[in-house]
Amino acid sequence: MKPATSGPPTPWHQDEAFRDPCYDYREVSVWLALQPVNRQNGCMEFISGSNRGDLLPHRPLGGDPTVHALECYTGFDPAMAVPCPLPAGGCTIHTGRTLHYAGSNVSGQARYAYGLIFSAPPVPAREVRSFPWLAARDTRHEQRARAWRAQGGLGVETVRWMRKLDFGDRDWLSYEVGRAISAAKRRLRPQR
Numbered sequence: 001m002k003p004a005t006s007g008p009p010t011p012w013h014q015d016e017a018f019r020d021p022c023y024d025y026r027e028v029s030v031w032l033a034l035q036p037v038n039r040q041n042g043c044m045e046f047i048s049g050s051n052r053g054d055l056l057p058h059r060p061l062g063g064d065p066t067v068h069a070l071e072c073y074t075g076f077d078p079a080m081a082v083p084c085p086l087p088a089g090g091c092t093i094h095t096g097r098t099l100h101y102a103g104s105n106v107s108g109q110a111r112y113a114y115g116l117i118f119s120a121p122p123v124p125a126r127e128v129r130s131f132p133w134l135a136a137r138d139t140r141h142e143q144r145a146r147a148w149r150a151q152g153g154l155g156v157e158t159v160r161w162m163r164k165l166d167f168g169d170r171d172w173l174s175y176e177v178g179r180a181i182s183a184a185k186r187r188l189r190p191q192r
Contacts, residue, residue, distance in 0.1 A: 001112050002042045007105030009042070011071035012078065014050070015117070016096035017058040018070060020179065021129040027119035031092045034112040038085040041107040044092045045081040050099035058133045065137050072099060121171040 002008075019025055037043040050056075056076065061069040076099055084092050094100055105111045149157065161180065166172055 002105040004110050009104045010102040012101040021131045023122035025122050027096045030116045032114040033086040033090050035088045041111040042102045042105045043085050045083045045101045047099040051095045051097045121175050
């Protein structure tokens, strides 16, 4: 939901920039318009062909490491954006490397859309990568999550994780166990 007259833009970004750089991802996102969308109320816009390129540099929105949002700030020309106005029920589909953005909602009505991400199990990255923009982040959401885990939430989180495991899919199981080990190592590391 993007509020009427004040819904801020969603910054230019590639979804893969939010992911663990130790893995390669095969995913597509579906963005479903629940009402007619256009540039006035914040339709999706894309940089054509960006899905075939590398992951571009990102940073926390406005350079603020406490903000969850990331922005791609270089390596593309926003003037080349292709807006995708849609009727209600229309959708866009893009990969994790597709550079995209949604403008502000300056209309008098809230704008509603529904996003879905479909992915195959990630595989270990073919090359060593690092996403320094993730290492620098310490969002309020992550701070609340750490406090919740410290007060007993880790048990709840573990049960939720165990319920979603698919023991019949070895690739997915291997990925999930690897992620859990990495997450445990990060959580045990002292906070600065």
